[in-house]
Amino acid sequence: MRAPTSRNRLRALAVAAVLATTGTLLTVSPQPAQAALPPQTIKDPVHYWNDVLLNVVRREGGGPGPMARAAAMMNAAIYDAESSYQLRWKGKITSEPYIHAEKYAGWFEGPDEEERVVGRTAYNILLKLYGKNQTAYLDARFRERFGTEPTGFDLLDTTVVGKMVTQMMDARNGDGSDDDRVYVGDSATGAWRPTSYPDMRDPNCAQASQAVTPYWGQVKPFALTSGSQFRPPTPGLYGTYEQLLAGDAYKAQVEAARSAGADKPTAKTPVINRTPDQEAAAWFWANDNDGTYKPPGQLLQATREIATTRGLNTYENAKLFALVSIAMADAGIAVRDVKFLTPIDLWRPVSAIREGGLDPEWKPLLKNPAGVNVSPCFPAWASGHATFGAAWAGIMKRYFGSDRIAFDMTTDEPRSPVKSRHFTSFSAAARENAYSRIWLGVHFPWDAEDGLTLGDKIANHVFTTRLRTL
Template identity: 80%
Template sequence: MHYWNDVLLEIVRREGGDILDLTIVNRMVTQMRNDRDGSENPRVYVGDDKPGAWRPTSYPDMNDPGCARHSQAVTPFWGEMKPFALTSGSQFRPPTPGLYGTYEKLLAGDAYKWQVEAVRSAGADKPTARTPVVNRTPDQEAAAWFWANDEDGTYKPPGQLLQATRDIATAHKLNTYANARLFALVSIAMADAGIAVRDVKFLTPVDLWRPVSAIREGGLDPEWKPLLKNRAGINFNPCFPAWASGHATFGAAWAGVMKRYFNSDDIAFTMTTDDPRSLVKARSFTSFSQAAREDADSRIWLGVHFPWDAEDGLVLGDKVADTCSARSWSRSSSRLLPARPRLLRCRAGGATTSDADPEPRPRVPGPITAAAPRPTKRAGRHRRAPSGPGAANPARRPGRSRGRRRSAPYRRPATVRRDRSVKCEASGLLAGSGLPQAPSSHLGDAHSRIGSSFGHISAPIGVAPSGLADGLHEPGGRRVENAVGLLMPRQRVTQGA
């Protein structure tokens, strides 16, 4: 039963790799690189000059060379990409754009007028002749800059949330496998959130213009500017439509995964920021939902989003998180994450526990010796240990006929012999005496690719699990206390496993 487990651990130890790279990460990275079509779409955005439709936000007093033409819209067709967990980018498309259908109907509604006035007073950079009052508290302004991370050179919204994931995982002392699964779920949810929100921004009947366009070109205040500024102090806007908010969608997707993973929303934690203009470098929250809500509202306080952008983003992100968390990632289907392997921790005194067992289960007593013979395998029967005088009375095997008896459990030697008769078939995953290098940085690479094509992450972020087999044996082959092993079925390991 422990045969392939020991073989895998021994190969990983010799090659300097990681068991999670072998069993999970390589497969996910390969699937991401090979099956995600659309990330290099060369098409450019063709704009509509109707009032209400998105247009470039470069003005004489807000010069932005990166957003002076419709064709500079950032990743307008990202919503057509194939998601990881969703069936399509439009699976959870909010109904709000479809309720209006045309820009004329949208601008004539009272709801739209209220939206414009809300961001006009809360998101202005400073008072003007036509907007004499700015209704924003100092704490709201601090939160607006804390969550911004809009400029290149920052770790952008997903990077900020991955940093928070790492800090929370460290605080809760998650083990290697729990860490890897949490980061996989968070990353998949945010990757699909990026696809879903781009669908709303560009592929619905309404590509909504930014508040600065609505206020200036709508004739309300030609001097109005949003609070958001770049490092040079020039006010600017993200170069894509307002509806719905990407920050809100990412934040809700992250919070949704976190509260489902920890089975609680009421977990206190502290987050950090990478935005150079933020005077507050850390903010504390009492729940994941509280952080997501502040993330969404911060875009209104920055003057770059309407309130319904935030609301629809929160709903959209939570639906994405629910789908990613609820799916059973099994090897029997085309889903992403394999079923959770069984981790055993060997304790002194001959007891083993798994992370699924609350109490230790006693092992069959008996010394582990390197001289233990390999069992023979008879056709149609399970393995047997040598029998003879003094052998323990075998117990019945549950579910078997009364005539079949189970022999004493086979005890694997403490070390694995480097025997050429041991054949590991893996179509390139395991072959002969070793496996190809599978550096643990693949997990960080997977994180760094999430949204990278549309500027959401500028550097690898995340925790790459490593050292799972460290401390399994001391020199000389003696098994040490608290070693960790991965039980796998006694079968050939294939690339799809």
């Protein structure tokens, strides 16, 4: 929690002392009446604080794994806090908590208590995760929501919010997310290496040591037993780079990526097998660069839009966002296990095409903000976009009991020629997300397929083992 004023600190200590000795609030003077909430542009508190998270991600940048971890921590804590509110004032919960729900002390429900329980929990989780750079922004969003200072006294901090925040931070303490070891590249043909050619100089990926979160696959998952629990076979069932590159399946993969993902025709690749709609989809799903809400953020935004359309209440939203976020956090861990901790750290299509002697002028469609053609700074297999997308779709179709639900999605990608796309099912969106990476020139087809399989297995495990209906 943020440090309170001296008067409020004394009051909080008194409350804590009474609770510790009596277990009730009988002798505690009532706190000052809560001010009415300011007018709200985002009605549901779960949606509001996820909007705050996405803006923090835009401001912070970084890899999708840490962003997904933050979303899981915030939304799982929100869910346990909301479950605590339900236990206290509605008498029951319909699904098991993620860690623990507290039937906290209280004589009567205070004004906007559900809003305060959710919001103060979310704010304090985000403050602990991003307070180094984003305190001023988080404080401003707190004031926008509540019309008060985040340092102001609220009895709920003592009775429930502090417990929700502490149990989540304790659960994630020492989870391996602070592992800052750098990647040591492999010189073997077929192994990933930075794709910083003279005509593709990316200062953010000039050497192997700049690989993004290479040991994220060893982070403690939120629901899986380990990052390798659903690890797929090596591409094409090959175990070494030599066997992989010698196989016909690999050669077919390279040709598929070459013809579908080229930026422009070249002398040796005169035809691009990509439709205008596929190119639009490639950019729609990108969100690779800092300043965007990243791939998990795009899926959280879609969750919010779908939940709003379907009229979910706060408790339902809390559960849905927690499930989606836990699945995507574990997807981020599992796909990094595949990328970095298996025998094959597969190179990107541009390396396969150029260093394989097929086309020295070939470039992927993907570009950074400076307009330089680039590939993401980590191995190709399997696709993170595909894994995140399938984990999200797997939760959504299980939560709503149907895959065949039509919806629209939006994008943060500035190069996207369209700002929204329509889908007739969750699986259709996930598959387009996966194959967009081939059309963008940064993945092979098996990266997409293995990512889709991996993500759905994660979703099924999360849905059947966490937050189960009571």
